[in-house]
Amino acid sequence: MIVFDDISLRLAGRLLIDHASAALPEGARIGLVGRNGTGKTTLFRAITGELPLESGEIRLPSRARIGQVAQEAPAGPESLIEVVLAADTERAALMGERETADDPARIAEIELRLADIDAHSAPARAARILAGLGFSEEAQHRACAEFSGGWRMRVALAAILFAEPDLLLLDEPTNYLDLEGTLWLQDYLAHYPHTVIIVSHDRELLNESVGFILHLDRGKLTLWRGGYDSFERQRREKLVLDQKQRSKQEAQRKHMEAFVARFRAKATKARQAQSRLKALARLEPLAEIPGEEAAAISIRHPERIPSPPIIALDGVSTGYDPARPVLRNLNLRIDHDDRIALLGPNGNGKSTFAKLIADRLAPQGGRVVRAGGLEVAYLAQHQLDELVAEDSVVQHVRRLMPDAPEAKVRSRAAEMGFSGTAADTRIAALSGGEKARLLLGLAAFRGPHLLILDEPTNHLDIAARQALTEAINDFPGAVILVSHDRTLLDACAERLWLVADGTVKPFEGDLDDYRRLVLARPSSDRGSNGARPDVRERAQERRNAADRRAELAPLRRKLKDAETAVERLERQIAELDGKLADGGLYGRDPAAASKLARQRSETAEALARAEESWLTLSAELDEANAG
Numbered sequence: 001m002i003v004f005d006d007i008s009l010r011l012a013g014r015l016l017i018d019h020a021s022a023a024l025p026e027g028a029r030i031g032l033v034g035r036n037g038t039g040k041t042t043l044f045r046a047i048t049g050e051l052p053l054e055s056g057e058i059r060l061p062s063r064a065r066i067g068q069v070a071q072e073a074p075a076g077p078e079s080l081i082e083v084v085l086a087a088d089t090e091r092a093a094l095m096g097e098r099e100t101a102d103d104p105a106r107i108a109e110i111e112l113r114l115a116d117i118d119a120h121s122a123p124a125r126a127a128r129i130l131a132g133l134g135f136s137e138e139a140q141h142r143a144c145a146e147f148s149g150g151w152r153m154r155v156a157l158a159a160i161l162f163a164e165p166d167l168l169l170l171d172e173p174t175n176y177l178d179l180e181g182t183l184w185l186q187d188y189l190a191h192y193p194h195t196v197i198i199v200s201h202d203r204e205l206l207n208e209s210v211g212f213i214l215h216l217d218r219g220k221l222t223l224w225r226g227g228y229d230s231f232e233r234q235r236r237e238k239l240v241l242d243q244k245q246r247s248k249q250e251a252q253r254k255h256m257e258a259f260v261a262r263f264r265a266k267a268t269k270a271r272q273a274q275s276r277l278k279a280l281a282r283l284e285p286l287a288e289i290p291g292e293e294a295a296a297i298s299i300r301h302p303e304r305i306p307s308p309p310i311i312a313l314d315g316v317s318t319g320y321d322p323a324r325p326v327l328r329n330l331n332l333r334i335d336h337d338d339r340i341a342l343l344g345p346n347g348n349g350k351s352t353f354a355k356l357i358a359d360r361l362a363p364q365g366g367r368v369v370r371a372g373g374l375e376v377a378y379l380a381q382h383q384l385d386e387l388v389a390e391d392s393v394v395q396h397v398r399r400l401m402p403d404a405p406e407a408k409v410r411s412r413a414a415e416m417g418f419s420g421t422a423a424d425t426r427i428a429a430l431s432g433g434e435k436a437r438l439l440l441g442l443a444a445f446r447g448p449h450l451l452i453l454d455e456p457t458n459h460l461d462i463a464a465r466q467a468l469t470e471a472i473n474d475f476p477g478a479v480i481l482v483s484h485d486r487t488l489l490d491a492c493a494e495r496l497w498l499v500a501d502g503t504v505k506p507f508e509g510d511l512d513d514y515r516r517l518v519l520a521r522p523s524s525d526r527g528s529n530g531a532r533p534d535v536r537e538r539a540q541e542r543r544n545a546a547d548r549r550a551e552l553a554p555l556r557r558k559l560k561d562a563e564t565a566v567e568r569l570e571r572q573i574a575e576l577d578g579k580l581a582d583g584g585l586y587g588r589d590p591a592a593a594s595k596l597a598r599q600r601s602e603t604a605e606a607l608a609r610a611e612e613s614w615l616t617l618s619a620e621l622d623e624a625n626a627g
Helices: 040-047 080-086 089-100 104-116 119-132 149-163 179-190 203-208 228-263 267-282 350-357 381-386 393-400 406-415 420-424 432-443 462-474 486-492 511-520 539-580 590-626
Strands: 002-011 014-024 029-033 055-059 066-068 167-171 195-199 212-217 220-225 311-318 327-334 339-343 363-370 376-379 450-454 478-482 495-500 503-506
Touching: 002 040, 014 040, 014 055, 014 212, 014 220, 029 040, 029 203, 029 228, 040 167, 040 195, 066 149, 080 089, 080 119, 080 149, 089 104, 089 119, 104 119, 119 149, 119 179, 149 167, 149 179, 179 203, 179 486, 179 511, 203 228, 203 486, 212 228, 220 228, 311 350, 327 350, 327 503, 339 350, 339 486, 350 376, 350 450, 350 478, 376 432, 381 432, 393 406, 393 420, 393 432, 406 420, 432 462, 462 486, 478 486, 486 511, 539 590
Parallel strands: 029 195, 029 212, 066 167, 167 195, 339 478, 339 495, 376 450, 450 478
Antiparallel strands: 002 014, 002 055, 212 220, 311 327, 311 363, 495 503
16 A cells, blocks of 8 residues: 655645645556646655655555656667566566576576566567557567657656556656557556556546546645546535535524624623634635636637538658658548548558648649638647747747737737736746647637647646647537547547558548457557458448448538528627617618618528528438438
8 A cells, every 4th residue: 555644745945735645555556637737746756755755754565666667768779679678677687697697506596586477478578568559570679779759758668567566657658659559558557467656637548547546636635436537527526515515614604703793792692602703713614626627728710611622632642752652542532521530550651641631741643632722720749849938929929910019919819828918928938738729829820721630639638638629629620630639539530530551541430449459459460451350340330331421421511501501690690789789870870770670680581591401401310310
């Protein structure tokens, strides 16, 4: 058992944890959650002994091995498999000693211990972990130095998973993973044999892989049983009960105060009044608990919706070397209201495809047809580096509207969530989530028709991810998503495209099918289209469903157009009502007033027709789905 006994932690003069206590069951898988900046990583540093406590005590099991991902990724000439095997220091030491030992008794001890720790199966186990995190058999034997920083961080994660410490501490382990690696890690951690504490903002990971949530809020630690959704539900229920208790307590306080005020001066009631005063002193007010809402994320809407398709690809190939295209034979269309998630391991071409669609990479063959005046917003992970650390938010906004007056520039900054003095904050002082919100606002500055988001949830906490989900779902244009956040994809994506084998094709199935596909077997055992035989047995059923969706696509588009028309007419009526509400208009300009009244009547008739059309199309779609 791990016990936090009345601990306090201070960092840079700021009290992050204030006399907090909690007891974590041995062998439990625990998600450590809380808003950014509350002290989760600081608590990890205290557990490892890197940061001293101001007061209290952290009690760990005796001789417990604590492990966490190395801050610096391995970058030497050793192969990936060698780096991972070396993480088991006992095995590595015994294997080395076995080569030089000459005492028969010691050799016997070494062999017995190697058998006890199952050392001979270690290479196979290390290879399985590396494969799960996206490394092919060939890649596992290449030197670490050949890989980029993100891939080397995966090696560091593989190494600590292989070492299997008694207490595993993971701080945002999915930040360097793609969806496939994240799905594998969820499954691996769900069966981890020892205690693990995970700091993560990945809701799906916290639902699938942990049995407890440790909530760090306002300096206190509270342990809740269940995954994240269960924690949220229990906490909401507790907040409701606390609010009821707070109201009851406030009524009790007012009653006591009224009694004291009335009878304190009367001798016959003085003793009772004194008793009420003492009771009031003991009645400590319940603290108000602030909500977890994040600042709203706003994506500027396009002024008009172009006719579909907005992009059509006909036999397109693209890449960086004309002799070796990354993607070939692309025959796809994107409509104005599509919500598409790109699936496939990193390195298969998802970013290449996103750049092609964003017109940042030219086709090497075939034909790309774009709607006239098409505006595309593209947000990629690396764009955080494009922000100027010493400049303010408002300076970044001004670069996109250099001739606009200061008031308009600040109005646009406020639209992105940076109002008042927040607009003058230097980029270096912004949190990761605030930087991501600013980048999204800058990318969508001109009201795009198509929004391409490549790992948009990195650096966002759970509340900010929920705000992003709501903004995407409120956006009327098309969206293409690349993300390892399953919760975001479930909430926002309506179509799945698989980037594999040098091309992009619709995936016949849903995200649960894709999860089963990823976890079924290493990539070398999958068929040419990435599917196992048992998955392919269901292909015909999914193919039929895909054909059915394709048949209904025109009807869905008509329904969407009707819905848009209803919203537009409702806005027009609201504007006309606002003008007609001016009582002085009839005296100043009777002709204008009469014209506005006719327009209002005609618009109301058009709205009635649009609503009737929407109802008819809805009924047709419901009937088609039922059939």
